[in-house]
Amino acid sequence: MPAFSQSTSTTYTSALVPPALSLPVIEAEFPRQLHPYWPRLQENTRVWLLEMRLMSAAKVEAYADGLCYTDLMAGFYIGAPDEVLQAIADYSAWFFVWDDRHDRDVIHGRPVAWQLLRTRLHAALDSPKEHLYHQDPLVAGFADSVVRLYSFLGEGWNARFAEHFHTVIEAYDQEFRNRVSGIVPTVEEYLELRRNTFAHWIWLDLLEPSAEYELPIAVRENPAYRRAALLCQDFAAWYNDLCSLPKEIAGDEVHNLGISLIHHEGMRLEESVKEVRRRVxxxxxxxxxxxxxxxxxxxxxxNGSARGAELAAAVRACLFNMRNWFSSVYWFHHESGRYMVDSWDDRTTPPYVNNEAAGEK
Structure with missing residues (x-):
């Protein structure tokens, strides 16, 4: 039974799933829902990607809808006010574009460009309004997202979000250094790094503006709440690893739970897939x-007080959306063109990416 049954949402029919990646428990126990704002969300994020110059008009037309980035967020944050969901969806689309730039900077050997971007993102996170018109679209788009996200709750939430995203930037830098050096992290090293490159704490932070309530630290650090939060994020990260393993092997990646198991635990590919699936x-x-x-x-x-009722409702809303991570992540991986490696002309080069790097030619 869902924890928060009063959401305004719509059910959503989904694609067929390859048997090797099928999880019957998700299909049976985690009904998929979609925020009713989704059609406008998709349209507005498409416009935002163009306005921010994050994707060319041709790539937006050809690929934006098929990548399903807005579907993913509209399946996570049920009950969020429309403007909150829009800000989250635009930020998420930016995150995917940033992830692609990072990947291209590795593939094409552009350490100067990466370090420049890393420095600029740290600066934009601390003073986003000063970076709204930055020459690099990734910096300007990030600043725009952060300004909007910072407008919903208080200074405490904003500071927490900034602290968490500074950590994400540094985790991406560690991943950059690992990849250019050919270092495959051990399983334990990888699991720790993955929680930051996947931005576990960011997606959990965003549960709060979606619920229109800033949770006190006592709730966020409650063992049960924290356990549920990390489990939904670990599921998302490791299921992503399971589905993206062919894509990442083709691209000579070193960051995937399956790759760490093969490299450090001596597993064959089939064994590593089975082990990742078991963990998922x-x-x-x-x-x-x-x-x-x-x-x-x-x-x-x-406990009978107005404040207690309000806080309990917020906790239930956040928990409900943790639950939604399972279904939304699951279906996203079988609908998004991001993982359809076999349909690409070049299995190492996604057709929707821009191979250029701002700041270094």
Missing amino acids: EECVTEFLDAEKEVLRYAERID
Whole structure:
């Protein structure tokens, strides 16, 4: 039973899933929902990508809808006010473009361009209004996203978001250095790095403006709440690894749980796939247990006072959207052109990327 049943959302029919990647428990226990704002969200994010010069008009026309970035966010943050969801979706689209720039800077050997971008993003995070018209579209687009995200809650949330994203930037830098050096992290090193390159804490932070409530630290650090939060994020990151393994092997990547298992644990490809799948399924099972604990925690918070009722409702809303990560991530990987490697002319070069780097030619 969903934890937060009063959402305004629509059901959504989904694509067929290859048997090797099928998770019947997701299809049975995690009904997929889509925020009713989604059609406008898709249209507005397409316009925003053009206005921010993050994708060319031709690439937006050919690929933006098929990449399903707005579908992904519209399936996560059910119940969010429209303007919050729009800001999150634009930021998410920016994140994917940034991830592609990072990848191209590695592939084409552009360390100067990467370090310049890294420095500029740190600066834009600390003073976004000063970077709204930056010459690099990635910096300007990031600044625009951050200004909007900073407008919804208080200074405490903004500072927390900034701290978490500074960590994400540095994790991307570690990944850059690993890749250019050919270093495959150990399984434990990879799992720690992955929580930052996947931006676990950022997506969890964004649950709060979606619920229109800044959670106190006592809630965020409650063991049950924290466990459920990390499980939904680990599921998303590791299922991504499972689905993107062919893409990343083709691109000589070194950051994938399956690749770490092969390189450091001596597993064959088939064994590593089985082990990643086992971990993914374990996340689902453990989340279902953690979800019950968080619901009991919310009942204790709802102590009869107005503040208790409001806080408990926010906790339930955040938990409900943690649950939505499972279905939205699952279907995204089978609908987005981002993972359809076999349809690309060159398996190492996604057709939707821009191979140029601002700041270094």
